[in-house]
Amino acid sequence: MRAIASDWARYDGNYDHIQSNRTFTRNLEDLGIEHEAEEYRGTPWNKTWTDDGRFYTRVLPFLNRYLVFE
Structure with missing residues (x-):
């Protein structure tokens, strides 16, 4: 795997989404995973x-940096 990224909304109506993403990223940090x-x-x-939304300004540039087609 060349890269991993995630984002989440602070005001998600389902608070479990917020907590699980925070926990997931902390676990990645604890494991030393970039x-x-x-x-x-x-x-x-x-x-x-x-x-000017997140898909065009964050997701596509991230994929452009890390996707490699052989």
């Missing part, structure tokens, strides 16, 4: 698919 993790201010669908 990763990117971000808790963003908003709801799960807040500015995700707009032109």
Whole structure:
């Protein structure tokens, strides 16, 4: 695996999503696994698919950096 990234919404209606992502990223850190993790201010669908949203400004650039096609 070349890279791993995750993000989650601080104001997710299901608090278990927030806690599980926080725990997951702490576990990765404890294991020494390099990763990117971000808790963003908003709801799960807040500015995700707009032109200036998370998919275009965060997800696609991340994939562009780490995906390798052989």
